Amino acid sequence: MTTRTAHLSRLGELLGRAYNSDLFWSFRHTPSAVVAAAVACVFLLLALLAPWVAPQNPFNLSALSLMDSELPPVWVSGGDSRFFLGTDVQGRDIFSTILYGLRISMVVGFASVLLAMTLGVSLGLAAGYAGGWVEALIMRIADVQLSFPAILVALLVNGVARAALPREVFNDVAMLILILSIGVSSWVQYARTVRSLVVVEKEKEYVQAVNILGRHPLFIAGRHILPNTTGPITVIATINLALAILTEATLSYLGVGMPPVTPSLGTLVRLGNEFMLSGKWWIVIFPSAALVGVVLAVNLLGDWLRDALNPKLR
Amino acid sequence: MSGYRATPLLEVRNVRVEYPTRTGPLTPVKDVSFSLDAGEVLGIVGESGAGKSMMGSAIIGLLEPPGRVAAGEILLEGERIDNLSRAALTRIRGRKIGLVPQDPLTSLNPLFTVGQQLVQTIRAHHEMSDKQARARALELLTEVGIPAPDRRIDQYPHQFSGGMRQRVVIALALCAGPRLVIADEPTTALDVSIQAQIIDVLKRTCRDHGAAIILITHDMGVIAETADRVGVMYAGRLVEIGPLRSVVSEPAHPYTSGLMSSIPVVGRELERLSQIAGAMPRLTATPQGCAFHPRCPKAFDRCKLEMPELVPAHSSQAACWLY
Amino acid sequence: MIPFIFRRLLQGLIVMLVVALIAFGLFHFVGDPVNNMVGQEVGGEIREQLRESLGLNDPMIVQFARFVARTATGEFGVSFRNGVPVSTLLLERMPATLELVFCASAFALSLGIPMGIYSAINRRGLLTGVIQIVSLTGVSLPSFVVGIVLIIVFSVDLGWLPSSGRGEVVKLGAWSTGLLTASGLKSLILPSITLGLFQLTLVMRLVRAEMLEVLRTDYIKFARARGLSEGIINFHLALKNTLIPVVTVIGLQIGSLIAFAIVTETVFQWPGMGLLFIQAVDFADIPVMSSYLVLISLMFVIINLVVDLLYYAIDPRLQIGGPQAGGGK
Numbered sequence A: 001m002t003t004r005t006a007h008l009s010r011l012g013e014l015l016g017r018a019y020n021s022d023l024f025w026s027f028r029h030t031p032s033a034v035v036a037a038a039v040a041c042v043f044l045l046l047a048l049l050a051p052w053v054a055p056q057n058p059f060n061l062s063a064l065s066l067m068d069s070e071l072p073p074v075w076v077s078g079g080d081s082r083f084f085l086g087t088d089v090q091g092r093d094i095f096s097t098i099l100y101g102l103r104i105s106m107v108v109g110f111a112s113v114l115l116a117m118t119l120g121v122s123l124g125l126a127a128g129y130a131g132g133w134v135e136a137l138i139m140r141i142a143d144v145q146l147s148f149p150a151i152l153v154a155l156l157v158n159g160v161a162r163a164a165l166p167r168e169v170f171n172d173v174a175m176l177i178l179i180l181s182i183g184v185s186s187w188v189q190y191a192r193t194v195r196s197l198v199v200v201e202k203e204k205e206y207v208q209a210v211n212i213l214g215r216h217p218l219f220i221a222g223r224h225i226l227p228n229t230t231g232p233i234t235v236i237a238t239i240n241l242a243l244a245i246l247t248e249a250t251l252s253y254l255g256v257g258m259p260p261v262t263p264s265l266g267t268l269v270r271l272g273n274e275f276m277l278s279g280k281w282w283i284v285i286f287p288s289a290a291l292v293g294v295v296l297a298v299n300l301l302g303d304w305l306r307d308a309l310n311p312k313l314r
Numbered sequence B: 001m002s003g004y005r006a007t008p009l010l011e012v013r014n015v016r017v018e019y020p021t022r023t024g025p026l027t028p029v030k031d032v033s034f035s036l037d038a039g040e041v042l043g044i045v046g047e048s049g050a051g052k053s054m055m056g057s058a059i060i061g062l063l064e065p066p067g068r069v070a071a072g073e074i075l076l077e078g079e080r081i082d083n084l085s086r087a088a089l090t091r092i093r094g095r096k097i098g099l100v101p102q103d104p105l106t107s108l109n110p111l112f113t114v115g116q117q118l119v120q121t122i123r124a125h126h127e128m129s130d131k132q133a134r135a136r137a138l139e140l141l142t143e144v145g146i147p148a149p150d151r152r153i154d155q156y157p158h159q160f161s162g163g164m165r166q167r168v169v170i171a172l173a174l175c176a177g178p179r180l181v182i183a184d185e186p187t188t189a190l191d192v193s194i195q196a197q198i199i200d201v202l203k204r205t206c207r208d209h210g211a212a213i214i215l216i217t218h219d220m221g222v223i224a225e226t227a228d229r230v231g232v233m234y235a236g237r238l239v240e241i242g243p244l245r246s247v248v249s250e251p252a253h254p255y256t257s258g259l260m261s262s263i264p265v266v267g268r269e270l271e272r273l274s275q276i277a278g279a280m281p282r283l284t285a286t287p288q289g290c291a292f293h294p295r296c297p298k299a300f301d302r303c304k305l306e307m308p309e310l311v312p313a314h315s316s317q318a319a320c321w322l323y
Numbered sequence C: 001m002i003p004f005i006f007r008r009l010l011q012g013l014i015v016m017l018v019v020a021l022i023a024f025g026l027f028h029f030v031g032d033p034v035n036n037m038v039g040q041e042v043g044g045e046i047r048e049q050l051r052e053s054l055g056l057n058d059p060m061i062v063q064f065a066r067f068v069a070r071t072a073t074g075e076f077g078v079s080f081r082n083g084v085p086v087s088t089l090l091l092e093r094m095p096a097t098l099e100l101v102f103c104a105s106a107f108a109l110s111l112g113i114p115m116g117i118y119s120a121i122n123r124r125g126l127l128t129g130v131i132q133i134v135s136l137t138g139v140s141l142p143s144f145v146v147g148i149v150l151i152i153v154f155s156v157d158l159g160w161l162p163s164s165g166r167g168e169v170v171k172l173g174a175w176s177t178g179l180l181t182a183s184g185l186k187s188l189i190l191p192s193i194t195l196g197l198f199q200l201t202l203v204m205r206l207v208r209a210e211m212l213e214v215l216r217t218d219y220i221k222f223a224r225a226r227g228l229s230e231g232i233i234n235f236h237l238a239l240k241n242t243l244i245p246v247v248t249v250i251g252l253q254i255g256s257l258i259a260f261a262i263v264t265e266t267v268f269q270w271p272g273m274g275l276l277f278i279q280a281v282d283f284a285d286i287p288v289m290s291s292y293l294v295l296i297s298l299m300f301v302i303i304n305l306v307v308d309l310l311y312y313a314i315d316p317r318l319q320i321g322g323p324q325a326g327g328g329k
Helices: A009-018 A022-028 A031-048 A094-130 A132-146 A150-164 A167-184 A188-202 A203-213 A217-254 A266-275 A280-308 B052-060 B087-093 B112-126 B130-143 B162-174 B193-210 B220-226 B244-249 B254-260 B301-305 C004-027 C033-036 C042-055 C061-073 C087-119 C126-140 C143-157 C183-216 C218-225 C230-269 C273-283 C286-314
Strands: B012-018 B028-037 B041-045 B068-077 B097-100 B180-184 B214-217 B228-234 B239-243 B311-313 B316-320 C169-171 C174-178
Touching: A031 A094, A031 A280, A094 A132, A094 A188, A094 A217, A094 A266, A094 A280, A094 B228, A132 A188, A150 A217, A150 C004, A150 C230, A150 C273, A150 C286, A167 A217, A188 A217, A188 B244, A203 A217, A217 A266, A217 A280, A217 C126, A217 C143, A217 C230, A266 C143, A280 B220, A280 C126, A280 C143, A280 C286, B012 B052, B028 B052, B028 B068, B028 B239, B041 B052, B041 B220, B052 B068, B052 B097, B052 B180, B052 B214, B052 C061, B097 B162, B097 B228, B097 C218, B112 B130, B112 B162, B112 C230, B130 B162, B162 B193, B180 B193, B193 B214, B193 B220, B214 B220, B220 B244, B228 B244, B228 B254, B239 B244, B239 B254, C004 C061, C004 C286, C087 C126, C087 C174, C087 C183, C087 C286, C126 C183, C183 C230, C218 C230, C218 C273, C230 C273, C230 C286, C273 C286
Parallel strands: B041 B214, B041 B228, B097 B180, B180 B214
Antiparallel strands: B012 B028, B012 B068, B228 B239, B239 B316, B311 B316, C169 C174
């Protein structure tokens, strides 16, 4: 089985190989994966280009008018063609708030996955390669943390930050705190996988050969062992991304995530919750739909990736 | 073959097994024909990948989908079994044809006692009460040589040693009373020291129950002890088939000669082990004509072009243009 | 067996101590406890006296030991938010959460296991395709969205079921149950589905994956070779082999459910421990937060231990030793 290393200088060659590879063949022939990837790309683009694509900047308070508030979507009677999906209680265009919210949700999602991956892979490498008490300590901590649901860990970190910082400061750094909470709550899987891979690879002859040549352990770990772990790590990361976005949305919905001034999709749902019972369903449904759409797309991609990279199912 | 013969127990006629793949069908068994009489022991030998296990799976109807019997017929007691419905096949398996698989460790369900597995099988094929089935199971366990069977019958597979487990497997294969037993590499997963014992148990119990055996293996030593007739498979075809003595001492096909001479004989001094040069062709790269010709020391022009059929040669039959 | 139990108990104890440490840390280092109690304006001397009386000037170890002792005896302190002892609050709300978790599990298992088995046996087929789609969306739906949609459809539009609260409850000693009243039962339906949906998809996928794996094993192949019918193979043999690992995972999931109840309780304003916790986080009500943490950890440790013991009890390979004497080879 070829190892899928990605050195910058060989990127071109790799892309060419990638197009013809088994993986891409499987991708092309799995309609759900193609659709999911397309949807995910659309969401990604929308999120990135939000400031230019959104019809209205919902955070520019001067552009809002309370006269426009609580308008239904354009296809329902009473709707206004300016506001495609309707407006919320402050007169903000729902479509625009969703775009900005999507942006925040995805930023938090990606960043926390990056954090978890960095943390988890480093600790896993350290544990696997160093062995001894280092490995024992890291793995015990991992085990203990694993017996608690991630959301509880995230809530805890969040709650502590809340208690430690005054409210105004908290609002400003809410995104960072969220990224930290979610990242810390999900490093364990990376660490465990990497560690077991390292333990196996460590015994292999090519590693022992380089070792004899006198290379520093860090070099061995980074240059030789790490590339072999990219496959499983990618799969974990994709699953984790969906989970991270969900966790952030849940935390925001519970009121301990992104504040209303810089809302993520979860915050929008929470704000719209109050209007659910009075029949103004669009304020809560559209952000929810956007959230589900993103997570679904990421999950489909992750599923396909897992099946495609699993040698047993080929 | 001369004189009047009763209908053979098993007849395999021009069977071809195919596996459709992304790049075209693979044919692990290309064209095999042979017959088996009641009570006979037929050994099928060949290297790994020659198609012997596939042949065995095809006979008992357990080819893994998408594999299938693409051509030919298989007849048991004169009736076709290769085109039966799933339900009919299920009735035949165990009752008419038994299987002794290779690995006794993974072939026994770890969560059920040996007795439970025996009773399940017996009652699936015969109208019997639980007690009667259990009594029958005890008899079988004694026959295959399990000591203290009344205690052992309620134990789990992991409590048995490797050799004992394989005896249990043999008991399971025979418990519904089949006329034919297919043993697929029954000793490969066992210690050399107990292989002979297990073969002995297999042969003895099958004889006592009147069952014929198709013994599939790559181990010539096992065949030499047990079989009445031997068939040699190469690249999905039978290249030689005949009585044990003939094939072993007077091999007709060059491949068989190569096989026989590559077996080191204890007590004789050898400079080097003789081997057949080259390797068996992969399924995707079978040469034209006789599949063995690239490695055959006696190959000539015709061998490269046409596929030989089984013809009488010496005291057996061989698929070779030499005859 | 005994050393195993002992080791697990020890492990559990260590976990609890670590958790206690974190909870203790919360109490003493996050914000000033004295500040939390009396506010900013109170003068220095009174603060000093308060510190002394609270024992805040004693060495850390002593304070920690005292904390552990108090927690172990069930004294969790007093809520900042409403001055009520935390233990009372927790005990009051526990039945609500536990009942919800129980109903959600029942829902998830009674539907998830059959669906998983069906989709493993009939690998291709219309219903299986539908089941797959349901399971995929189930994993992607955040539970609060599920709750909200259910409320919109069943409470707002159709008006069949209540959108919040527990309905009427009957007190049985210390326990209050909603299972004995019509309004209680009706109130349980939507929250149970909301909480259980995620677990439903998990169970279904797990059962399907396990069963597919089992159906590929040598022993199932051998069973087929012996002519056992598909019915017996699927529902007697494979099922048993499948359910054993599944049962343990499900057991561990219960802990997860208790945590996720936080979200469901928020959506439905369900008066359980989860809602209490969220209100505490929002208010920075440290005693409630840390007590909830300790209590939940205890529940998890106990559940983990029970599941491990259960595994031991069901799998014969773990009970009895290896090959026995009393036979040749």
